[in-house]
Amino acid sequence: xxxxxxxxxxxxxLARTASVGLRTRRTRAALSALGIAIGVAAMVAVLGLSAxxxxxxxxxxxxxxxNLLTVTPGQTMMGGDATLPLDAPAMIARxxxxxxxxxxxxxxxxxxxxxxxxxFNTNALxxxxxxxxxxxxxxxxxxQGGYLNAATAGRPVAVLGSAAASRxxxxxxxxxxxxxxGGMWFYVAGILNPATLTPEIDSSVLVGYPAxxxxxxxxxxxxxxxxxxxxxxVEAVYKVLAATANPQNAGEVSVSRPSAALVARxxxxxxxxxxxxxxxxxxxLVGGIGVANTMVISVLERRSEIGLRRSLGATKGHxxxxxxxxxxxxxxxxxxxxxxxxxxxxxxxxxxxxxxTVVPPLAWGGGLGAAVAIGAVAGLLPALRAARMQPTExxxxx
Amino acid sequence: MTGxxxxxxxAGDRHTGEPVLRLDEVTKIYPGATPVVALDxxxxxxxxxxxxxxxxxxxxxxxxxxxxxxxxxxxxxGTVRIVGEDVATMSDRALAGLRATRIGFVFQQFFxxxxxxxxxxxxxxxxxxxxxxxARVAAAATALGRxxxxxxxxxxxxxLSGGERQxxxxxxxxxxxxxxxxxDEPTGNLDSVSGTAIFTLLTELNTEGATIIMITHxxxxxxxxxRRIEVLDGRIVADVTxxxxxxxxxxQRPSPFEPQxxxxxxRRLP
Ligand SMILES: Nc1ncnc2c1ncn2[C@@H]1O[C@H](COP(=O)(O)OP(=O)(O)OP(=O)(O)O)[C@@H](O)[C@H]1O
Ligand SMILES: [Mg+2]
Numbered sequence: 002x003x004x005x006x007x008x009x010x011x012x013x014x015l016a017r018t019a020s021v022g023l024r025t026r027r028t029r030a031a032l033s034a035l036g037i038a039i040g041v042a043a044m045v046a047v048l049g050l051s052a053x054x055x056x057x058x059x060x061x062x063x064x065x066x067x068n069l070l071t072v073t074p075g076q077t078m079m080g081g082d083a084t085l086p087l088d089a090p091a092m093i094a095r096x097x098x099x100x101x102x103x104x105x106x107x108x109x110x111x112x113x114x115x116x117x118x119x120x121f122n123t124n125a126l127x128x129x130x131x132x133x134x135x136x137x138x139x140x141x142x143x144x145q146g147g148y149l150n151a152a153t154a155g156r157p158v159a160v161l162g163s164a165a166a167s168r169x170x171x172x173x174x175x176x177x178x179x180x181x182x183g184g185m186w187f188y189v190a191g192i193l194n195p196a197t198l199t200p201e202i203d204s205s206v207l208v209g210y211p212a213x214x215x216x217x218x219x220x221x222x223x224x225x226x227x228x229x230x231x232x233x234x235v236e237a238v239y240k241v242l243a244a245t246a247n248p249q250n251a252g253e254v255s256v257s258r259p260s261a262a263l264v265a266r267x268x269x270x271x272x273x274x275x276x277x278x279x280x281x282x283x284x285x286l287v288g289g290i291g292v293a294n295t296m297v298i299s300v301l302e303r304r305s306e307i308g309l310r311r312s313l314g315a316t317k318g319h320x321x322x323x324x325x326x327x328x329x330x331x332x333x334x335x336x337x338x339x340x341x342x343x344x345x346x347x348x349x350x351x352x353x354x355x356x357x358t359v360v361p362p363l364a365w366g367g368g369l370g371a372a373v374a375i376g377a378v379a380g381l382l383p384a385l386r387a388a389r390m391q392p393t394e395x396x397x398x399x
Numbered sequence: 400m401t402g403x404x405x406x407x408x409x410a411g412d413r414h415t416g417e418p419v420l421r422l423d424e425v426t427k428i429y430p431g432a433t434p435v436v437a438l439d440x441x442x443x444x445x446x447x448x449x450x451x452x453x454x455x456x457x458x459x460x461x462x463x464x465x466x467x468x469x470x471x472x473x474x475x476x477g478t479v480r481i482v483g484e485d486v487a488t489m490s491d492r493a494l495a496g497l498r499a500t501r502i503g504f505v506f507q508q509f510f511x512x513x514x515x516x517x518x519x520x521x522x523x524x525x526x527x528x529x530x531x532x533x534a535r536v537a538a539a540a541t542a543l544g545r546x547x548x549x550x551x552x553x554x555x556x557x558x559l560s561g562g563e564r565q566x567x568x569x570x571x572x573x574x575x576x577x578x579x580x581x582x583d584e585p586t587g588n589l590d591s592v593s594g595t596a597i598f599t600l601l602t603e604l605n606t607e608g609a610t611i612i613m614i615t616h617x618x619x620x621x622x623x624x625x626r627r628i629e630v631l632d633g634r635i636v637a638d639v640t641x642x643x644x645x646x647x648x649x650x651q652r653p654s655p656f657e658p659q660x661x662x663x664x665x666r667r668l669p
Binding site for chain 2: 008010011013014018021024025305306308309310311312313314315316317318319391392393396
C-alpha cells in the first residue's frame with residue numbers, strides 16, 4: 002500500500018541525466034568522442050571517395066556512350082587468324098537499330114619518324130586503314146589539324162592517334178610534316194585526342210582505305226568494326242552482330258562492348274578500398290575502447306552521484322539506463338562529427354577531381370549506426386557496474 | 400491512500416501517530432577480515448510526526464542506523480518496517496519507489512551537484528517521483544523559499560556558503576513532502592548560528608507534521624528535542640522521551656529566515 006511503483010524517466014529528463022557527464026567534463030568527452038569520430042570519418046571518407054570516383058568514372062563512360070559495340074575477327078577452327086568479309090560493315094549497317102558503322106583494317110606496315118630509324122624500332126605502333134567518320138563514332142576529336150577526307154583517303158596522308166603522336170615524338174604538326182610509313186613518306190594531317198573507349202586507336206597511325214590498298218599492300222579486309230546501336234537495342238544488336246558480320250562463319254567473329262569492361266573496372270576499383278575500410282573499422286574499435294575507458298572512470302568518479310540518485314529514488318534500471326545512454330550519446334556525437342568530417346573530406350576531394358560528391362546512405366548511416374552500436378557495447382559494462390553499486394557503497398566516498 | 404497521508408500530515412499529537420518506522424532486533428555486520436558489528440539488535444518504533452535525535456560517539460553506528468532506516472542498506476538480521484511493511488520483503492524497485500516519494504535524506508556531505516543551480520538540485524529531489532519538470536521546478540522554488548533561499552535559486556553550490564548548501568540539501572529532502580526525513584548531522588559542519596537556524600527549520604517542519612529523525616553530535620541540541628535515542632557500539636543504550644516539556648526553541652525570537660509560509664498541500668506528489 003505504501004509503495005509507489007518507480008516511474009520511467011521522461012525522455013527529456015533522460016537526455017538531461019545522460020548528458021551530465023558530457024556537460025561537466027567536456028574535454029574528456031570531446032577527446033573520447035574524437036576516437037569514434039576519426040574511425041567514422043575514415044569509413045565515410047573511404048566509402049564516399051570510392052563511390053564518388055566510381056560515379057565520376059561512370060559519368061565519363063556515360064558521356065562516351067555505352068552503346069558502342071566492336072566486332073573483331075576471332076580464330077578459325079584450325080586456330081589461325083580469321084578475317085572479316087569485305088562487306089561486313091555494309092551488312093552490319095543493314096541491321097535496323099544500328100546508327101553508325103565505322104571500321105579500321107590492320108595493315109602489315111610500320112610507321113617511323115624518318116627513314117633513318119632502325120626498322121625494329123616500331124614503337125608498337127599499328128598502321129590501320131580507317132573509314133572517314135571514325136573519330137565521331139568512338140567519341141574522340143582532333144587535337145590538331147584535320148581528319149582524313151574523301152580527297153586525302155587515296156593519298157599518302159596519315160592521322161596519328163594520341164599515343165602514336167607522342168611515341169613518334171610529334172608534339173605539334175606543321176604543313177609539310179611527314180612520317181615514313183611502309184617505305185614511303187606520308188603527310189601528317191592531324192592528331193587525335195585520346196579515345197578512352199577504344200585505346201587501340203590511340204596507338205594507331207590511320208590512313209585512308211584506298212591509300213592503304215595503293216601504297217601498303219592492304220587486302221581491304223576490316224579488322225575492327227565500330228558499331229553504334231540505339232541504346233535500348235544494344236543487347237539485341239549484340240546478339241545478331243556475329244552472324245551478320247560473317248554469315249558463313251559466325252563462330253569466327255568476336256563481339257564486345259568496351260564500356261562494359263570500363264564499368265567492371267570501376268567496380269573493381271572500389272574493392273581496393275576494402276583495406277582502408279578495415280583501417281577505419283580498427284580506428285572505430287579503438288575509439289570504442291576509449292569510450293569504454295571514459296565510462297569506467299566516470300562511474301568510479303561519480304559514485305556519490307550514483308548513491309545520491311539511489312537515495313532520491315532511482316532504481317538500478319534508472320542508473321543503468323543513465324550510463325548506457327551517456328555512452329551511446331558520447332559515441333553518437335562522435336559518430337555525427339565523424340560523418341560530417343568524412344562528407345567534407347569527400348566533397349573536397351571530389352571537387353578537386355571534378356566528380357559528383359556521392360556519399361552512399363550505407364556509409365553515413367552505417368557509420369552512425371556503428372558508432373551507436375560501439376557506444377552501447379562500450380557503455381554496457383560500466384552501466385551494469387554502476388547499477389550494481391549498493392547505495393551505501395556509493396555514498397561512502399568523500 | 401491520499402486521504403491517509405493528509406490525515407498523517409495533520410496529526411496534532413505526535414505520540415498518538417501511526418508507527419511509520421519500526422526496527423526489531425536489527426543487526427548490521429560489515430563483513431571483512433575483522434567483521435564490524437555496526438548495529439547490535441537495535442529495536443525502537445518511531446511514530447508519525449515525531450522529532451527524534453539520534454546521539455552517540457563517533458563510530459557508534461549512527462550513520463549505519465540511518466541508512467538501514469532509509470532502506471539504503473539491508474540489515475544483516477532483524478526487520479525494518481516502514482508504515483507496517485517489512486522492508487526485507489520489498490524488491491529493489493519497490494524500495495526505490497519508497498525513497499522517491501516517502502523518504503527524504505539530508506546527508507552530512509550535502510551531495511549537491513556542482514554543475515547545477517540550487518533550483519535544479521532541489522528539483523532533482525523529485526526526478527524519480529514521476530512529476531513533470533514544470534511541477535518539479537515549481538515545487539523546488541517553493542521549498543527553497545521555505546528554507547530562506549528564495550533569492551539564491553540560480554546560484555551554484557560553489558557560490559553558496561556552507562549553511563546555504565546545507566539548506567539546499569534540506570530543501571531537496573523536503574521538496575517531495577516525504578513522510579520521513581532522515582538527516583545525518585545536518586548541523587555538523589555549521590557554526591552555531593547557522594546550526595541553530597537549521598535546527599529551528601527542522602523543528603518547524605516537524606510542527607507542520609513531518610516525521611524527522613536527525614543524527615547529531617551536539618548533546619545540547621539533542622537535549623532540546625522531545626525524544627533522544629542514544630547509540631553506543633551499535634546498541635541502543637537509551638531512548639528518552641520528554642512528553643511534557645514543550646519545545647524550547649525560544650518562540651519569541653524571530654526566525655533568521657524569511658517569513659514562513661506553510662507548505663502548500665498541492666505540492667504533494669501524484
Ligand atoms: N562499509 C563498511 N565496512 C566496514 N565497516 C564499516 C563500514 N561502514 C561503517 N563501518 C564501521 O561501522 C561502525 C559504525 O559506523 P558508522 O558510520 O555507522 O558510525 P557513526 O556513528 O555514523 O560515526 P560518526 O559519528 O563518526 O559518523 C564503525 O566502526 C565503522 O568503522
Ligand atoms: Mg556517521
